[in-house]
Amino acid sequence: MKTQLNRRDWFKSTLALTAGIALTSSLTKELMAAPMSQAERSFFGLKTSDAQKVRLNSNENPYGPSEKAKKAVMESLSRGNRYAFNELEELKKIIAAKEGVNPSYILLGAGSGELLVQTGIAYGLEGGRVLSAYPTFPLLMNYAQQMKAAWDKVDLNEKLEHNYEALASAIKSDTRLVFSCNPNNPTGTVVSDSIVRGFCEEASKKTLVYADEAYLEFLDPSQQKSMVSLVQNNPNVVVSKTFSKIYGLAGLRIGYLVGQPDTLKKIAQYGDTISPSQTALAAAKASIGDEDFMKLTREKNSVARKVLTDYLDQKKIFYGKSLTNVVLFPAPKDGKKILSQLDEKGFLIRIWDYQGKEWCRVSIGTQDEMKNFVRAFDEVVA
Ligand SMILES: Cc1ncc(COP(=O)(O)O)c(C=O)c1O
Structure with a gap:
């Protein structure tokens, strides 16, 4: 019943959208x-x-895109008449193996932007509040606000880094989600993984933590410490990654979210089940792990x-x-x-x-x- 009401609210908001x-x-x-x-x-x-x-x-x-990705896109065109059911499952398996999780822990999107939007809708519809550092990539919070939620912002520190201590203190009893962006956009600054991990562990006892890692692969491989390892034992942490940045596929639109199946189900209900496209899937498959x-x-x-x-x-x-x-x-x-x-x-x-x-x-x-x-x-x- 709750889901139905939520959906109705969501469709109302969608009407507002189409009204321009x-x-x-x-x-x-x-x-x-x-x-x-x-x-x-x-x-x-x-x-x-x-x-x-x-x-x-x-x-x-x-x-970007890499030569391998371009070739794969060209080859994928002949499958352009077919919905990409098989290719979606295949890429999920490849990503799951890379991330060390079961394929049911992967949700694909037309860019990680689509997943940020869906998450913003899913959690924003619950009302309450969403929390993030500011300035940061605001897409999720904007959508949450367009539903029902309030957006609490915590300033960066004087080095323009996320202030995780202040973020932890800003969690309220009705905070539904905290958005953490490491490395951050618009600053490119990075906070050490031990601080981010400690924050995710503590904050996720109270609320969902969305860890955005769109730029993580710009770091030296030895420094790329993802929060994905928290997901296995924690339904309150999700991590998103994208093929738009290090792999140079921004215009093809493909990204993914790693999270426990029930958490992903709540988010996925606001998206298409056969997104992204054949071309994007092919480019991602050819690009992933291309050291x-x-x-x-x-x-x-x-x-x-x-x-x-x-x-x-x-x-x-x-x-x-x-x-x-x-x-x-x-x-x-x-x-x-x-x-x-x-x-x-x-x-x-x-x-x-x-x-x-x-x-x-x-x-x-x-x-x-x-x-x-x-x-x-x-x-x-x-
Ligand atoms: C931090 C961050 N997350 C997510 C995105 C969304 O990227 P995309 O939808 O292309 O995956 C961006 C885009 O610039 C970004 O800066």
Whole structure:
């Protein structure tokens, strides 16, 4: 009965969506990996086509998809007339083996964004509250708010890292879910796995913990400590991963959630049972565990990121210590002017609002793109 009522509420909200309100455009903006700042709201109204611009605004991987993934996509096209029932089960088994769990612990989605949306709906419908650090990737919390829940935000610490102690203290009796993003977007900062693990263990005694690990593979393999190992004995922890970042498949849309079957069932009821597509499944199957491609991305990204951080060091501009493909730093001048002047020079970045200030969020492109960006940015803020 409770589920039925929940579903009814959900359909009501869906009606609001189709009426053109809030969510669809919010999903598009969120998948650019940030909420809209004041500067962006006024700037987007004026701007022209983005087709030829250097995209340092969506934390994409400029080196993907791998050759193996492209070949697999081409081969998958001949199965395009068939629903991907078998391929879905096959990929679940491959992912489950990699993650050390049973295939029933894997839920696939058209990007991890789809899973964040479903989780936001499933838990938001219960009312109560959802909790996260801020700024972080807001998609789940936005959907939870669009249902019924309130969103409690805890500021990052002065190094722009998640403050797990403060997050733990902010859990209330009606907190339904805590979102933990390590590494975080928009900062690229990373908190040590022992702290995150301790937090997940304690917090999950009170509420569901959603651990987002979209950028974990940007870390050196020896440092990639996933929270998946908690899932086996804990129905209150779920972990999401994506093929959009290190594997460079953002446009193909595929990601997954690891969790206990009953927890996944609650989330899955708000999604399609045969998502993602044949092409995405084929690309993911060809990409998963491709150490050579991950290493290439990791190495090139870190060289290109250094171009930006060297510039910021030279200009004595503070930034969060990023280990991923995104860097956040305070905007040296008016955000709208930065956006429009960079746009004229052919570069797209994001501006975030946080603590009454504007911040530049720059995704890492190729080394050449970053050299050109730094030159253009320097002229813009001169
Ligand atoms: C932290 C984080 N999680 C999840 C996503 C969603 O990515 P996708 O839907 O492409 O898997 C993003 C996108 O930028 C992100 O930054």
